[in-house]
Amino acid sequence: MTESGKPLKVAVLGCGSVGSQVVRLLEEQAADLTARVGAPVELVGVAVRRLDAAREVEVPEGLLTTDAEGLVARDDVDLVVEVIGGIEPARSLILSALENGASVVTANKALLAEDGPTLFEAAAKAGRDLYYEAAVAGAIPILRPLRESLAGDKVTRVLGIVNGTTNFILDKMDSSGAGFGDALEEAQELGYAEADPTADVEGFDAAAKAAILASLAFHTRVTASDVHREGITEVSAADVASATEMGCVVKLLAICELREQPGGEEAVSVRVHPAMIPRTHPLASVREAYNAVFVESEAAGQLMFYGPGAGGSPTASAVLGDLVTVARNRREGVTGAGESAYADRAVLPMGEARTRYHVAIDVDDRAGVLATVATAFAEHGVSIRTVRQEGRDDDAQLVVVSHEATDAQLRATVEHLQQMDSVREVSSVMRVEGGAE
Numbered sequence: 001m002t003e004s005g006k007p008l009k010v011a012v013l014g015c016g017s018v019g020s021q022v023v024r025l026l027e028e029q030a031a032d033l034t035a036r037v038g039a040p041v042e043l044v045g046v047a048v049r050r051l052d053a054a055r056e057v058e059v060p061e062g063l064l065t066t067d068a069e070g071l072v073a074r075d076d077v078d079l080v081v082e083v084i085g086g087i088e089p090a091r092s093l094i095l096s097a098l099e100n101g102a103s104v105v106t107a108n109k110a111l112l113a114e115d116g117p118t119l120f121e122a123a124a125k126a127g128r129d130l131y132y133e134a135a136v137a138g139a140i141p142i143l144r145p146l147r148e149s150l151a152g153d154k155v156t157r158v159l160g161i162v163n164g165t166t167n168f169i170l171d172k173m174d175s176s177g178a179g180f181g182d183a184l185e186e187a188q189e190l191g192y193a194e195a196d197p198t199a200d201v202e203g204f205d206a207a208a209k210a211a212i213l214a215s216l217a218f219h220t221r222v223t224a225s226d227v228h229r230e231g232i233t234e235v236s237a238a239d240v241a242s243a244t245e246m247g248c249v250v251k252l253l254a255i256c257e258l259r260e261q262p263g264g265e266e267a268v269s270v271r272v273h274p275a276m277i278p279r280t281h282p283l284a285s286v287r288e289a290y291n292a293v294f295v296e297s298e299a300a301g302q303l304m305f306y307g308p309g310a311g312g313s314p315t316a317s318a319v320l321g322d323l324v325t326v327a328r329n330r331r332e333g334v335t336g337a338g339e340s341a342y343a344d345r346a347v348l349p350m351g352e353a354r355t356r357y358h359v360a361i362d363v364d365d366r367a368g369v370l371a372t373v374a375t376a377f378a379e380h381g382v383s384i385r386t387v388r389q390e391g392r393d394d395d396a397q398l399v400v401v402s403h404e405a406t407d408a409q410l411r412a413t414v415e416h417l418q419q420m421d422s423v424r425e426v427s428s429v430m431r432v433e434g435g436a437e
């Protein structure tokens with residue numbers, strides 16, 4: 001056990017948006033951190049790519065180094081904060097830090113979703129902590145609630161808005177009627193979306209977070225490749241208007257569900273895609289770049305976690321929270337809960353995911369067409385909840401909302417519709433989540 005009062009030495013890897021705020025908080029909150037940990041938390045090195053780069057925080061020159069590997073190899077470093085991002089060199093640096101006896105805090109969702117098990121095994125082998133609250137929904141406490149507060153309950157569903165950039169874009173499309181391109185441009189002007197916004201708008205960022213959430217919620221290893229992913233680039237102003245007509249709003253959702261299988265065993269379904277949710281659902285009120293995660297569990301019922309999911313300072317708040325816990329553990333000579341994957345449930349293919357669907361079909365406006373369209377749905381076992389016709393003649397469109405069906409059933413229905421003479425085009429298919437069946 002570390003002697004009471006002996007400083008705990010911290011190395012920060014990366015000094016960008018998040019790293020600079022971690023360094024700032026470590027300095028500004030030094031006295032409180034000492035009181036909370038029971039020992040000084042001393043910054044001993046900051047690894048950067050270039051010594052002369054402009055930074056949001058002033059780092060004492062003697063602490064800066066471009067030799068990240070050398071920094072994590074120092075035997076006086078107790079705690080390593082990895083905020084470089086990406087797969088390499090972040091993975092090698094974290095593994096070296098653990099092997100060298102340091103505890104690690106990271107915000108790196110891409111790495112955790114791709115290769116979390118390697119990191120968890122290394123942490124267990126080294127007898128050190130690996131904490132990562134900042135990796136999902138930034139400042140919002142959600143991973144430790146899942147890992148600790150809900151450890152005695154059975155989580156059945158996690159529904160999250162976990163990407164701020166896409167929520168901002170969809171919110172703009174909803175409130176102003178803007179198209180995707182204009183809303184993205186505004187998100188870029190305001191600094192929410194990166195110059196290359198692919199990871200956000202194509203759903204990769206949300207899929208990584210969904211994998212992390214599902215792993216913790218269902219005590220099962222889920223990686224990014226297990227997650228069905230669709231982004232928001234195909235969401236049109238017409239989809240958003242259609243959602244409004246149904247009393248819904250379009251959100252990019254990360255959906256993690258426990259599904260009982262015909263044999264009674266439980267499997268996991270994890271998907272990220274745009275979906276309509278009723279405006280009365282708590283997630284519908286999540287505006288701009290905010291995040292929220294809605295959790296359903298057997299004993300607790302419904303829980304909602306809300307707040308800023310991105311940004312240097314909010315994300316640094318989560319990193320510092322982990323750092324305090326990990327530092328306390330180190331002083332006590334203990335470690336927190338490690339990976340829990342004992343349930344080892346199967347991850348279902350997307351074809352078996354069940355939900356409701358909103359399908360817009362451009363049709364010939366003549367007698368009998370509605371009946372043939374309804375027959376196509378029935379043939380594939382998709383039960384219709386409502387149907388309405390919009391427009392007339394060349395503009396006629398049927399808008400069908402189904403009851404719950406599998407993704408495979410819906411896909412077969414859409415293929416069938418596309419073959420029909422009376423159907424000009426299936427112009428939009430969107431899932432409907434979060435309401436009564």
Ligand SMILES: NC(=O)C1=CN([C@@H]2O[C@H](COP(=O)(O)OP(=O)(O)OC[C@H]3O[C@@H](n4cnc5c(N)ncnc54)[C@H](O)[C@@H]3O)[C@@H](O)[C@H]2O)C=CC1
Pocket residue numbers: 013014015016017018019047048049050066068082083084085086089107108109110134135136138309310311312315
């Ligand atoms: N910015 C945000 O809102 C959030 C970020 N995160 C995660 O936090 C991590 C950091 O993100 P940001 O600070 O936004 O990225 P960033 O790009 O602003 O900062 C990363 C920094 O690491 C530096 N770097 C790259 N290679 C390096 C190396 N070999 N040695 C030392 N430094 C190196 C870069 O020069 C850059 O300054 C990522 O894993 C990201 O996914 C998580 C939640 C929110």
Ligand SMILES: N[C@@H](CC=O)C(=O)O
Pocket residue numbers: 137138162163164165166192200205309310311
């Ligand atoms: N790019 C992400 C930020 C970090 O997780 C987002 O837009 O939410």
Ligand code: NA
Pocket residue numbers: 133134135136137138139140141142143318
């Ligand atoms: Na978080």
